[in-house]
Amino acid sequence: MRDISLHLMDIIQNSITANSNRIVTTISTDNEKDFLYISIKDNGKGMSKEFLENVIDPFTTSRTTRKVGLGIPLFKESAERAEGFLSIESELGKGTLVSVSYKISHIDRLPLGDIAQTFSQLVMASPEIEFELKMNNGSDSIQINTVEIQDTLGEVPITNFEVIEWINNYITESIKCIFGGVLDEILS
């Protein structure tokens, strides 16, 4: 994958496939530690402990019968290439939390990519799901929640093209506002 926003799309797609109806994504930075943290929390069907181990590290399993996915291992690899980590907590019937980190100044850290497009496309495709995106740089934060947006819209569907465009622009501006300036290079 070329950037983090594409990995996000992929990982959130897992949450949707797992029948989640609320998906909360957090993007935050710690300047002092020079780290970028991303987490995706859903309320989908979750995974058993045993299954989860296989999912995170498909190459350590002795099983060859199971088809292994690519999405999570690729995300993990991208984090580790930049001195970061990927971890997953999951409980059957409750949901899943995927957490990823990257060392910001690491030469192999992927660019953030177009986070706004990831979200506006997800909202367009799955308007029935509650998406929340929180952006936090340690001192300021902005969040956007699709249920709140739908409340403001009343009977106008959130998939209305102008609304989708507004969501896209809102997130683009928020990202600049929260991660621009000091952290400009995160946008590169």
Next chain:
Amino acid sequence: MKSLAELAAIREKALKEISLRQSNDGYKIIVGMATCGIAAGARPVMNSFVEELKKRNLTNATVSMTGCVGVCRLEPMVEVIAPDGEKTTYVKMSPEMVEKIVVEHIVNGKPVKEYTIGNADN
């Protein structure tokens, strides 16, 4: 900074327009967004569909995505389901192919055969 007030204005405007009814009985455009699809460029393809529909003010189609695993070497894949249930699968999609599909298939009801699975040069 964008504000919720703007959103309220969009709402007012949308309520005035008849095009509000994004019908569920129109065409369904479903873009494959599993790992292979995303890596092969499914996102700009989806974007182009949205842009084309918007540009032409078409309300007889919805765009969505699926995380189901497709056939990696044929990605990005797009499925178009007509109101009568007829399914067309487009393979190896690029944003440049989208306009033709929208004009010929969504507007005129004729699937673009050359982009479908039977015609993909493997």
